[in-house]
Amino acid sequence: MFKLFTTDFWDVIARLILRNKIIILVSIVIVTFLFSTKWENMRFSNTEANLLPDDHEVNITYNNFLKIFGEEGNLIILGVKDSTFFTVEKINTWNKLADSFKDYQEVETVVSIKDLQKLIKDSDNQKFKLQPFIKDSITSLSQIDTLQEELFKKYPFYDNFLFNSKTKTVRTAIYLKKDIVNTSARKNFVLNELVKKIETFETTNSLDVRVSGMPYVRSLNAQNIVDEIGKFVGAALLVTSLIFFLFFRSFRATFISLIVVSIGVMWTLGIIGALNYEITVLTALIPPLIIVIGIPNCIFLINKYQHEVKLHGNKVKSLQRVITKIGNATLMTNVTTASGFATFILTESKLLKEFGIVASLSILAIFILCLLIIPIIYTFLPYPKERHLEHLNKRWIGGFVNWMERMVKQRRITIYFTAVILLIVSMIGIYQIRISGSLIEDMPQNSEFVNDIRFFEKEFNGIMPLEFVIDTKRKKGVMKLSTLKRMDELENLIVEIPELSKPISVVSLVKYSKQAYYNGNPKFYQLPTSQENSFILSYAKNSTSNVNLLENFVDSTGQYARITTFMKDIGTDKMERIEEDIQTKVNKVFPKERFNVTMTGKALVFQKGTKYLVKNLAVSLSLAIILIALFMAYMFRSGRMIIVSLIPNLLPLLVTAGLMGYLGVPIKPSTILVFSIAFGISVDDTIHFLAKYRQELQANHWKIKVSVYGALRETGVSMFYTSIVLFFGFSVFTISNFGGTVALGALVSATLLFAMLSNLLLLPSLLLSLERNIANKEVLREPSINIIPKEDEEA
Numbered sequence: 001m002f003k004l005f006t007t008d009f010w011d012v013i014a015r016l017i018l019r020n021k022i023i024i025l026v027s028i029v030i031v032t033f034l035f036s037t038k039w040e041n042m043r044f045s046n047t048e049a050n051l052l053p054d055d056h057e058v059n060i061t062y063n064n065f066l067k068i069f070g071e072e073g074n075l076i077i078l079g080v081k082d083s084t085f086f087t088v089e090k091i092n093t094w095n096k097l098a099d100s101f102k103d104y105q106e107v108e109t110v111v112s113i114k115d116l117q118k119l120i121k122d123s124d125n126q127k128f129k130l131q132p133f134i135k136d137s138i139t140s141l142s143q144i145d146t147l148q149e150e151l152f153k154k155y156p157f158y159d160n161f162l163f164n165s166k167t168k169t170v171r172t173a174i175y176l177k178k179d180i181v182n183t184s185a186r187k188n189f190v191l192n193e194l195v196k197k198i199e200t201f202e203t204t205n206s207l208d209v210r211v212s213g214m215p216y217v218r219s220l221n222a223q224n225i226v227d228e229i230g231k232f233v234g235a236a237l238l239v240t241s242l243i244f245f246l247f248f249r250s251f252r253a254t255f256i257s258l259i260v261v262s263i264g265v266m267w268t269l270g271i272i273g274a275l276n277y278e279i280t281v282l283t284a285l286i287p288p289l290i291i292v293i294g295i296p297n298c299i300f301l302i303n304k305y306q307h308e309v310k311l312h313g314n315k316v317k318s319l320q321r322v323i324t325k326i327g328n329a330t331l332m333t334n335v336t337t338a339s340g341f342a343t344f345i346l347t348e349s350k351l352l353k354e355f356g357i358v359a360s361l362s363i364l365a366i367f368i369l370c371l372l373i374i375p376i377i378y379t380f381l382p383y384p385k386e387r388h389l390e391h392l393n394k395r396w397i398g399g400f401v402n403w404m405e406r407m408v409k410q411r412r413i414t415i416y417f418t419a420v421i422l423l424i425v426s427m428i429g430i431y432q433i434r435i436s437g438s439l440i441e442d443m444p445q446n447s448e449f450v451n452d453i454r455f456f457e458k459e460f461n462g463i464m465p466l467e468f469v470i471d472t473k474r475k476k477g478v479m480k481l482s483t484l485k486r487m488d489e490l491e492n493l494i495v496e497i498p499e500l501s502k503p504i505s506v507v508s509l510v511k512y513s514k515q516a517y518y519n520g521n522p523k524f525y526q527l528p529t530s531q532e533n534s535f536i537l538s539y540a541k542n543s544t545s546n547v548n549l550l551e552n553f554v555d556s557t558g559q560y561a562r563i564t565t566f567m568k569d570i571g572t573d574k575m576e577r578i579e580e581d582i583q584t585k586v587n588k589v590f591p592k593e594r595f596n597v598t599m600t601g602k603a604l605v606f607q608k609g610t611k612y613l614v615k616n617l618a619v620s621l622s623l624a625i626i627l628i629a630l631f632m633a634y635m636f637r638s639g640r641m642i643i644v645s646l647i648p649n650l651l652p653l654l655v656t657a658g659l660m661g662y663l664g665v666p667i668k669p670s671t672i673l674v675f676s677i678a679f680g681i682s683v684d685d686t687i688h689f690l691a692k693y694r695q696e697l698q699a700n701h702w703k704i705k706v707s708v709y710g711a712l713r714e715t716g717v718s719m720f721y722t723s724i725v726l727f728f729g730f731s732v733f734t735i736s737n738f739g740g741t742v743a744l745g746a747l748v749s750a751t752l753l754f755a756m757l758s759n760l761l762l763l764p765s766l767l768l769s770l771e772r773n774i775a776n777k778e779v780l781r782e783p784s785i786n787i788i789p790k791e792d793e794e795a
Helices: 007-019 021-036 057-069 088-101 141-154 184-205 214-248 251-274 283-312 315-346 350-380 386-393 395-410 412-430 448-460 481-496 506-517 530-541 544-551 572-589 602-636 639-663 669-699 704-735 739-769
Strands: 075-080 107-111 117-122 127-132 169-176 209-212 464-471 560-567 596-600
Touching: 007 021, 007 315, 007 350, 021 251, 021 350, 057 464, 057 560, 057 596, 057 602, 075 088, 075 184, 075 214, 075 448, 088 107, 088 141, 088 169, 088 184, 117 506, 127 506, 169 184, 169 448, 184 209, 184 214, 209 214, 209 448, 214 251, 214 283, 214 448, 214 704, 251 283, 251 350, 283 315, 283 350, 283 669, 283 704, 315 350, 315 602, 315 669, 395 412, 395 704, 395 739, 412 639, 412 739, 464 481, 464 602, 481 506, 481 560, 481 572, 506 530, 572 596, 572 602, 596 602, 602 639, 602 669, 639 669, 639 739, 669 704, 669 739, 704 739
Parallel strands: none
Antiparallel strands: 075 169, 075 209, 107 169, 117 127, 464 560, 464 596
């Protein structure tokens, strides 16, 4: 009985594959068809990426807020800043545009200039009533002058809500129904109705309308993700197939590789559908990743087949040896790559778990497809022509291999010195890395909707909602004057923070009520005294219209109040300082035994999620290193060999981290992925090199130098080919409109290039320098996994 993954095992696998060609191909077609039936289950995410686990304190606080006040991210803002706006025609058309949105079933309410109401004191009935600033429409310039005078000077309640009194920027607020905010109905409304209507309005009226708000930003951002999937897959196929063809100069080999990776992409999409996962900004990267990772598998298998055919000319024997000789090494390289992704499964973030599960399963699937399809297809094809084998004798490849060999032989000290310098410089750079919790930093910076976000940040201090919930711990505690005064103190602090907009709460409404009580005099826009409070409250209780205004700021029991402000797109460091300042004020103003004040909102949840992921980065990367070290231990049964194999792969990660520090690339959800992905892939080269090195040791009677140089010559070409494919393959992500995806592609590409040089120069140098310590029978003791058979000593 043979052991798993030994030479005998792979001999049996080779015979099974080559003798059951038709059955295997039909099975692949059936499985592909079954996966295709699951594509209909795929859906694009309609919610923001929540990077925190469901039971995290920040998520619990946010969900409690939603239970009390409902969805907060349902506001779409239209804005216009134009010197010609305040004319009869343009104000009326602006109001008509706002009114037209009221007819849509997705819209809950619309608030424009025409909808603004004056709070008027009705002394006869001892109540407040609402009176519109504009009754029907504007008919004269004198009405416009009156409107500006009232809005910009007399009624501070509305200032910074629908207009900026300093810059004369005007806004319209569209509130979507809360139950559609996280559904496809929101996206359909924004893309199919709102955007088209705005474009028509701009053309007709020669006005530049700015649009923003979380539903709008999320919809356009999600559409960009959808558009980029096809672009990435196409670019990855084009780049990798072009490089593949330049190496092999064979349309046949290129076409076979494209078939394999295309089926791999189909399986990946099927896995996403079968697991009922949403396509997020992370899972959208997996199909092109499978192409980039799958092509190197094809290179190793096809290159080995052509090498064998050239040696002895027997096609069937060559195909059997391809499976027998490198099947196990290819399995281990794919397992290590999958392990790099699989470490994300162990995090508590749902987003990362799904990414890790789909990516690791897809990588194992592409390995199986490569191992089955490539040998089977070549059994049906004729013997390779001489021109298909020419690449094996290219002079420049030979020159590259000779250069590596000379460096390892003659410049070992230079290699070590360079490695140490890189390590020191990288460590300095690592201390300069910053953490970014920016919600829009990764969005397409040149896009119109990001420019609109910047516009509203400048005019109104942001569009990302930040909420404060005040729990008075007793019913009707909010409307007590002492509570309102405490809330007013907190709001005064918020006003002083330049990164936050003017807050909106019940406090503003009470101040507006006092102003109305004093016949609209703006000097009385302030909280009432205890004596005034009883009179004003008696008016408010008789005003049914006032109840609707309260609903948004106070819950039905009167125990909870909310203060809503909007935040600029600021980094994690600034946000933490703001949070500390606000918490200090809260602790001072709101006694803990009487109040419970919490800060929440989508922007805060995202920033906390970024910091949470950074903590998980060290965990996932450590797990990847430990897991891969265990694979090395299982293969080589030597502690020294584990250390020797890990050093050349850890150095590129440190160099990349140093580059991030020097180039100002922050740690964020997209760049966090770089390290685990790059480490899992770069170890593949180490495994291929050490696998061949082990074979050479056995063939050359434990002679270290001869074995190292033999392994370098044999594996150097394939490692160079695959590294170049991976470099340019990951580089396709730099064509993305998303900054995070660009950084991911560039950083992984750079890391893998460093890793190739490290594995071809530093790894053999370490083996030669430590030859006395590692040249012992312990290294060569027959492991349970025999990577390469003892025979087959030829190059």
